Structures are given as C-alpha cells and as structure tokens.
Amino acid sequence: MKVLLIKDVKSLGKAGEVKEVKDGYGKNFLIGKGFAKHATAEVLEKHAADEAKKAEDLKNEIATLKATAQKLEKVEIIISKKVGDNGHLFGAITKDEVVKALEEQHNIIVDKKHITDKTAIKTIGEHDLDLKLGQGIHAKLHVDVQGE
Numbered sequence: 001m002k003v004l005l006i007k008d009v010k011s012l013g014k015a016g017e018v019k020e021v022k023d024g025y026g027k028n029f030l031i032g033k034g035f036a037k038h039a040t041a042e043v044l045e046k047h048a049a050d051e052a053k054k055a056e057d058l059k060n061e062i063a064t065l066k067a068t069a070q071k072l073e074k075v076e077i078i079i080s081k082k083v084g085d086n087g088h089l090f091g092a093i094t095k096d097e098v099v100k101a102l103e104e105q106h107n108i109i110v111d112k113k114h115i116t117d118k119t120a121i122k123t124i125g126e127h128d129l130d131l132k133l134g135q136g137i138h139a140k141l142h143v144d145v146q147g148e
Helices: 023-031 041-074 095-106
Strands: 002-005 018-020 036-038 076-081 088-093 121-123 125-134 137-147
Touching: 002 023, 002 041, 023 036, 041 125, 041 137, 076 088, 076 095, 088 137, 095 137, 121 137
Parallel strands: 076 137
Antiparallel strands: 002 018, 002 036, 088 121, 125 137
16 A cells, blocks of 8 residues: 655655555554545645645745845844943834834834844944844844934
8 A cells, every 4th residue: 555644654764755554554653643635636636736836835935035135235224222321222213113114114024033133232333233034044234223
C-alpha cells in the first residue's frame, strides 16, 4: 500500500513523502492516527497543488518583504522627546514609539518585534536600527531623535 505522509514519522520518513508500507500498518496506524493518507492519484494531485501554492505564497511574501526593506532603507523618522538638564532624554525611545512614528510619517507598518536592537535609545542624535523582517531579510531604519 502506498501512503502520503502528512506528518513526520520517526522510523518512516518526513511529511510530503510517498512511502510503500504493509497494508495493516498503513490502514490501522498511519491513516488511523492521521499520520498519512492513502496515496491515490487525486490525493497526490491535491498535495502537489498545495505545495505549488505554498511556494507561490512564499515567493510573494519574500518580494513584499524586499520591497518593504528597500523603502525602510530610504526613509528617516524624526522623534521629539523631552530632554533633561544633562542633555539626556527623560526615559528612552521605545520600539512602540518607533513603530508609531514610522506609520505616521511614512505610512509603513512594521511589527515592533522586528526591531532587533537590544539597547534602548537614550540620547539625542541620529541612530540606525536593525530590523529583521523575516525570511532572512534585514533592513536599516534611520532614526533622528530631537530634544524639546
């Protein structure tokens, strides 16, 4: 009996592979537990179509992320914050403030989790933030912090 694995099976193979197994093992265990489907022509065609759609979606997502990264490289956001007597900011510039300013000033929406810098911005001046957008695509965002 031929089966199409839906999930990884430790001693048999990875999801998406077609394997030849004994009838009892295939019907009772693999199909019965939801690890596989009977490998009919219809099931294999549907699986191939699903894989092609996933590949197309991934390609579109990567193109969108690259376009966003190119936009981010070209823009600069300006954030104004109160300054103390010593020249340092009251508090720090948070990721939420950066994301909000980016959306208000350039209409680009980015999740705050994509900002990977560990250190907070606590001084006036120009700063470059690294953004990890996903799928291995990175971008730099230029932030200009001005005192009030």
